[in-house]
Every structure is written in C-alpha cells, then in structure tokens.
Amino acid sequence: MVGLRKGKCYRRLERPYTRKSKYKSKGYIKAFPNHKISRFEMGDKSKPYEFKVRLVSLGTLQIRQNSIESARMVVNRKLQEVLGTNYYLKINVFPHHALRENKMLGGAHADRLQTGMAHSFGKVVNSAAQVKRGKELLTVWVFKAGLDQAKQAFKSANPRLSGKFSIEVEPISLV
Secondary structure (H helix, E strand, O other), rough: OOOOOOOOHOOOOOOOOOOOOOOOOHOOOOOOOOOOOOOOOOOOOOOOOEEEEEEEEEEEEEEEEEHHHHHHHHHHHHHHHOEEEEEEEEEOOOOEEEEOOOOOOOOOOOOOOOOOOOOOOOEEEEEEEOOOOOOEEEEEOHHHHHHHHHHHHHHHHHHHHOEEEEEEEEEOOOO
C-alpha cells in the first residue's frame, strides 16, 4: 500500500483547479476527509499572561493537516511537561484547501505506469492550510518564567513543518 507523498509535493501555493463539466454532479468535490487536528486551543485561557510567542511564516506555502497536528502535539507536550497549565496555545490556521490526487496504477513488475488523463480532477486525499508570508501559524501566551520553554517548543516543532518560520516574542501590556 502506498503511503503519503512527501510534503514538498504539496508545498507550493497554487490556485485550485476547478472542474467545469456539462454535468452539475461532476463539477464539485463530493467527499472531504475529516480533519486530523484534534484541538485548536489548549491550556488555560483565563490567566493574564505577560508574553505572546508566535511562529510566523517566512514564505507563502501550503501546510498539510497532518504536519500541523504533529507540530501541535510536540509543542503541547513540551509545554505541558514543563509549565503544567501556565500557558495557552492556539492554532491560527485551518486546513480548508483540498489536496486531490489522480492515483496511478503500476504494473505487476512495476516497469511501466498507467498514463492517465491530462487534467484529471482526482480524489481528495488530504487537506492543507494555505499560509501567506507573515501569517502566524501557532501562538503561545506564557509568563516570563516559561518564555524560554515556549521558544524551545517552537524550535522542536519547526522540522515537522514544510517551509521556513521565525519565532517572534511580544510583551503584552496590561492596561
């Protein structure tokens, strides 16, 4: 069985190909897979935190939902081990974009592949979030004591995401 394609296959941000058909039922996506991101907000929201740490995209790209979920799990685990409930983590993007694939069949000896169609519509295999330059992907609110741990958690999540990201720290002024 064939697994997932590499993230670089879907990294480039493109306008989605829309199917135009003389039959209405063939002109839209019928089934969309359930998203794999289990939670978009974690931690304690009610506390008055001192710092806001953001993971900001340095380029325009698409990020698949399973890599967002993987980054979320790593950041949440690292922060929960060290800080307990003294943080609030939020995912700021949602994977709306459908990733379609025209599945090709290989022969018995894999010496040749099926040629397929030129502009086939394909089946939805995954979904991705389209992130533009300067958009924040993850945000963590922490106290001064947890600032270094939040930066370290974002550094450990960086390899799980395709593209380049910067970590920005911003103090929160209490009025």
